[in-house]
Amino acid sequence: MNRNTPTGRTQSTSLTDSFERYLQDKGKGRGGDGGNYRRNAARELKRFVEWAASDRGGDDWTGIVPDDVDGEPTFEELDERIFREYARHLAGDRGLKQNAVQTYYRYISAWCGWCVNEGYLEAHYAQRASAMAPLPEDDGRKPGDQQAWTSEQRHALTRYVDEQARDAIETYTTLPENVDPLDKQRAHYEALKAARDRALVFVLAYTAVRVGELLRDPNDPRRRGVRWEDISLEDGSMDVYRKKQQWDAASLPDPVISPLRSYRTLMDPPTERWPVFQTFDQRTLATLVQDELADRGERSDTIEERRDEYARDLLLALDEDVRPPSITTDGSRSILQRLSNAAEIDIDHPKHDYLAPHGGRRGMGEVLVRAFGYTVAARYLDNSEEMVRERYSHIEAGELGNVATEALNEVDSDV
Structure with missing residues (x-):
């Protein structure tokens, strides 16, 4: 050699x-x-x-x-x-x-x-x-990529987050004028968090956008999370950085528009560059606010006085235009675990005991294939038709089974 x-x-x-x-x-x-x-x-x-x-x-x-x-x-x-x-x-x-x-x-x-x-x-x-030769045969499945939200699960989760957001927003907007400012801020914060959770769930449930295209990936600087500048509620579209390494427009169907618009109104972001699904992690926001205000020349004692005026650092960040990061893909899993448990959704899956983010995409794929066929579903899912046929082959198998049953019934009736 x-x-x-x-x-x-x-x-x-x-x-x-x-x-x-x-x-x-x-x-x-x-x-x-x-x-x-x-x-x-x-x-x-x-x-x-x-x-x-x-x-x-x-x-x-x-x-x-x-x-x-x-x-x-x-x-x-x-x-x-x-x-x-x-x-x-x-x-x-x-x-x-x-x-x-x-x-x-x-x-x-x-x-x-x-x-x-x-x-x-x-x-x-x-x-x-x-x-x-020693490798086992590939069964064609990818680890952790088989859960699909059923219609019942999707409706249960979206109904739960919608109720939570409505209640929190009503509590905040109906507070009396003489309420303590910090109590009003706490109510505002709870309404923002509930509205963000609702918007996130609706987007995952109905757009079929990959969670990695929607949120921040710490391992890929190009995936910084969708910002408000990327969304057009009037056109019903959202620009995302696709898996194929290029920007592309994704559709925002009607059920998603109202939760996003309500959340934006409540948030009133200082600039269009704010992330849509920002983190609410207190430690992250505290560090961010302290560092950013210090970089602007504020003294440490002045910064702490400013922070004491707010029930949450997020609200100070909004007033001072200290832009927080988007939640991460891992963060979305934690949110959905919390919401799935709170909504008491019945889940029977060998890997996940909650409605995982990718399950929303697969569940929407099921709906599209059954309603409009593989070609339309492939366009909506941003996949090749060949890939969609492979991933949802069980649907075609079931349809062929029904055809076979009808054929057998017709033959048997002639006997």
Whole structure:
């Protein structure tokens, strides 16, 4: 085997020396520092090299580094046999499901293919049939991506948040004129929070927008969360940064317009650049207000006096135009867990005991496919028709089953 690759890199190069450049190529944002794929790939590459170096405690694998060599695994030790053993290692992990094994191996395989293109390896060993033989068959499902809100669940949740928002707004707007200012601020804050929760639930339930397109992703600086400047309530549209890495307009159906308009009126954001679904986390807002006012030249004692005038830092932020961040995708899950429990919604799902954000998108997909077919659903979901047919194949299977039943009934009636 030629120890010098076509690009001049030697096969004695450590595996880890390739990781950072690979992750930059696969990452998102300036410098390739962000993105969920980069984070997940980095985790799996770390596990792979630990396994290869026998650093995974309790494993039977003895590693690919010779016992008499002090160093990290290098490319000259890699061949299809190594990837076959790693596939066997993943498949033998009793804690991993079939689709998880496939997913983890794909991260390593993608890196292997990149290494071939970059001249670290002479062949894509990870994709050879012998290397992949120990892998379990892929059942076609993605972990955690199967929940779909039913019509009953969607109606129960939207009805609950609507009632909560109406009550909180009525409480705030009907306060007597002589009420204590801090009590009025507390009522305002509770109304804002309930209105935000309602708007978030309605958008997730009816727009089928991916939660990662709607909210802030800490690992991708381009996904800073939808702002008011991105929304046109008159046109019924919302600009989002799509999964395909470009801005695009998403539809806002009628049920979403009123909750968003009510929330905007109540919030009265200082600028259009404010996030629609801003965080209400007190620690985050306290730090933000203190730092921003200090940067503006305010003394610490003056800042604390100002904060004492407000029941919540959010209200001070509104008055001083201290723009808070959007909630994160993880934050949306916490909100939906709280709301699902409070609404006492009946949920029967092996992974989620609450209505997860992606379930709103899948539930809307079910409605669209059944009502208008795969082509219309694909356009609304911003997916290919092929992908939608694959994801919602159970609908077509059910329809074909009904056709078969009718055919059998017709034949049997002639007998």
